[in-house]
Amino acid sequence: MAAHPLDPLSPTEFQTTAAILRRDQGITDSWRFASIELKEPAKAEVKAWKAGDPVPRRSLSVLWDRQTNQTYEAVVDLIGDRVDSWTEQPGVCANFTVDEYHDVDHALHEHPDVLARLAARGITDPSLVLFDVWTYGKAMMPEQWRDRRLGWCDLWMRETPKGTPYAHPISGLKIIVDMNTLEVLEIEDHHDYGLPEVDGEYDPRVRGTQERTDLKPLEISQPEGVSFTLEGNEVRWQNWSVRLGFNYREGPVLYQVAFDDQGTRRDIAYRMSFAEMVVPYRDPGFDHYRRTAFDIGEWGLGYMTTSLELGCDCLGEIVYVDAVVPDSRGEPVIIPRAICLHEEDNAVLWKHVDSETGAEVRRMRRMVVSAHVTVANYEYLVYWRFYQDGNIECEVRATGLMVTTPMQSDGDSSPYGTTVDTRTYAPFHQHFIIAKLDLDIDGDENTVVEVDSVAAPVSEDNPYGLALSTHSTTIEAESQSARNFNWETQRVWKVINPNKVNRYGSNTGYKLVPGAAIPSLLDPSSPVYQRAPVIAHPLWVTAHDDAERWPAGDYPTQSSEDSGITRWIADDAPLVGTDVVLWYVFGIHHITRIEDWPIMPVDIISFWLKPFGFFDQNPSLDAPSTMSSTGGHSHPEHAGR
Ligand SMILES: [Cu+2]
Numbered sequence: 001m002a003a004h005p006l007d008p009l010s011p012t013e014f015q016t017t018a019a020i021l022r023r024d025q026g027i028t029d030s031w032r033f034a035s036i037e038l039k040e041p042a043k044a045e046v047k048a049w050k051a052g053d054p055v056p057r058r059s060l061s062v063l064w065d066r067q068t069n070q071t072y073e074a075v076v077d078l079i080g081d082r083v084d085s086w087t088e089q090p091g092v093c094a095n096f097t098v099d100e101y102h103d104v105d106h107a108l109h110e111h112p113d114v115l116a117r118l119a120a121r122g123i124t125d126p127s128l129v130l131f132d133v134w135t136y137g138k139a140m141m142p143e144q145w146r147d148r149r150l151g152w153c154d155l156w157m158r159e160t161p162k163g164t165p166y167a168h169p170i171s172g173l174k175i176i177v178d179m180n181t182l183e184v185l186e187i188e189d190h191h192d193y194g195l196p197e198v199d200g201e202y203d204p205r206v207r208g209t210q211e212r213t214d215l216k217p218l219e220i221s222q223p224e225g226v227s228f229t230l231e232g233n234e235v236r237w238q239n240w241s242v243r244l245g246f247n248y249r250e251g252p253v254l255y256q257v258a259f260d261d262q263g264t265r266r267d268i269a270y271r272m273s274f275a276e277m278v279v280p281y282r283d284p285g286f287d288h289y290r291r292t293a294f295d296i297g298e299w300g301l302g303y304m305t306t307s308l309e310l311g312c313d314c315l316g317e318i319v320y321v322d323a324v325v326p327d328s329r330g331e332p333v334i335i336p337r338a339i340c341l342h343e344e345d346n347a348v349l350w351k352h353v354d355s356e357t358g359a360e361v362r363r364m365r366r367m368v369v370s371a372h373v374t375v376a377n378y379e380y381l382v383y384w385r386f387y388q389d390g391n392i393e394c395e396v397r398a399t400g401l402m403v404t405t406p407m408q409s410d411g412d413s414s415p416y417g418t419t420v421d422t423r424t425y426a427p428f429h430q431h432f433i434i435a436k437l438d439l440d441i442d443g444d445e446n447t448v449v450e451v452d453s454v455a456a457p458v459s460e461d462n463p464y465g466l467a468l469s470t471h472s473t474t475i476e477a478e479s480q481s482a483r484n485f486n487w488e489t490q491r492v493w494k495v496i497n498p499n500k501v502n503r504y505g506s507n508t509g510y511k512l513v514p515g516a517a518i519p520s521l522l523d524p525s526s527p528v529y530q531r532a533p534v535i536a537h538p539l540w541v542t543a544h545d546d547a548e549r550w551p552a553g554d555y556p557t558q559s560s561e562d563s564g565i566t567r568w569i570a571d572d573a574p575l576v577g578t579d580v581v582l583w584y585v586f587g588i589h590h591i592t593r594i595e596d597w598p599i600m601p602v603d604i605i606s607f608w609l610k611p612f613g614f615f616d617q618n619p620s621l622d623a624p625s626t627m628s629s630t631g632g633h634s635h636p637e638h639a640g641r
Helices: 011-025 043-048 098-109 112-120 295-299 527-531 565-571
Strands: 031-038 058-065 071-077 082-088 129-134 150-157 173-178 183-189 229-231 234-237 240-247 251-261 264-280 319-326 332-354 358-375 378-387 392-400 417-421 424-427 429-439 447-455 468-474 492-501 507-513 539-543 580-590 600-611
Touching: 011 031, 011 058, 011 071, 011 082, 011 319, 011 332, 031 240, 031 319, 043 264, 098 129, 098 150, 098 173, 112 183, 234 358, 240 319, 240 332, 240 358, 251 332, 251 358, 251 378, 264 295, 264 378, 264 392, 295 358, 332 378, 392 429, 429 600, 447 580, 492 580, 539 565, 580 600
Parallel strands: none
Antiparallel strands: 031 058, 058 071, 071 082, 129 150, 150 173, 173 183, 229 234, 234 240, 240 251, 251 264, 264 429, 319 332, 332 358, 358 378, 378 392, 392 600, 417 424, 429 580, 447 468, 447 492, 492 507, 507 600, 539 580
8 A cells, every 4th residue: 555645656556557447448468558657646736745645546557559559648546446548649659668679589580581681691590699679760760661660670699698799799780670560671781791709798707717806805784774764665864855766767766855954854856867868879870870769768767677786786784675667568577676775984074183182074974775777788877875964966877888880891990989899899979868856945936046157357356366256147937948067167056945045144055066967969950859959958947847757758769859848948937936847967978988898887977966055054063973993983182194
């Protein structure tokens, strides 16, 4: 039984959803579920809800009929045992599913024409081949197939049954498949540059190499247990409270983030998550020109979430939370240990050494909510971290296996990638992640201010040219929503509450410190830009609207134009003193390195939310001190010089 309106759907609620739709809408075996998730009650409803009130439970499903390729959205009232709405979504394509990914791979392994093409290239053991299906924007699809649910397969080959398929791309060969019928529509046989002899295995058991043995054990122990609690889906730790959610598309969702400020619960965010990811490959060659992955909208981070392993993925005293997603029949699939909750020591929080009284120092502790996803060859490791000083850090680590491609001849190189192995290069590409930050600073009447640092010209008052001040620009309305980063002015964005002041009379606020902002470097006419103009600016601000969830549109799969952020801002809604939502676009500008091969050490990016006049002083002044290793308190008498 759900205890809170934002609790994710339980396994039973997935089953009930599917059963009600089968019963009332005649859902037969020709239908597939693209998704089932909690139909979140409106924000206003959730905010008005109190413990003890009835808990509304509704689900939102997207289904399509494989016979007609029609897509429907269904809202099911799980308590009322009825379908609330059943609406056709004309002209859209539902997200691809994990089941289809495997179905295509199986079907192509038995397709005579496919096997013949492989044999012509000397590949006679199809069990070593991986058919890796992708979906692409409409502009990339051949005209005659544009009304189909279309998959495009890359082919890869394992050198040995335990080897990685991604070490050996089968170049110049693509297979276009109808995802509904699994019919092979076209085999594109463009070129064959063979299989260069690469050093592409990363697993020492496959490589037959030894690992170093010179690391002594490092153990993290919390003999008295953890300092946080998890009650239902609410985490409480060091003044913080955060409610956990999870769905097929965003993966983990953080709701109702608040800080207990000396007995007063103060809102900071209503909802934070990743709402889209766009990964354009920047190589116009045959093997790569269609590669523009929308990993969240086309596939779903929740679906790609993998189970975490204690001692490997997470170290210390861990509390794991399972997640549930549906399969394409509407049956629940449990992802054990999908979310990891734990505390980490993170060096020093604050310190001063006084020549008379010695050192006063506090260790920094942080609370981490993390999840890992594997999207075919790549992994994204997501860490939301909460700190005792009121900071929130959102970090992403990208790792896994780069897409590579063979070149025709020894000595060739590509202007669009880095040579990383014999006759092989890894194309440049970009990873854009769009974080949805529905901040509520002391409630939901907020204003966003762009703050630039400005040096004053040398003058009588400023004879040494030292004067530096900040200049604030209020983002008044949605037409001013698309903002750029500015290194020259060290630009940040502040979300303030215009009706609330701190002890010194300035408005309480949080600032978004824009880490890892990257330019799109895309011509506006480019199909990927047309589908996701959101990636062209690091910050967008919108007025809260419960229906505005996906910044590249509800259905970016096979899309040709944006139905997200640019449409949302078209009405130019005012943004002052209102419930604002920030869409922060950050990512990795991946100029591929030799060192990223054959497996990438994590590339780390992050952005921060930091209190700015939210508190009346350092909120971690009372942070607990720790014992020094010699048993004393943390201010030894003669520390310092
Ligand atoms: Cu990359």
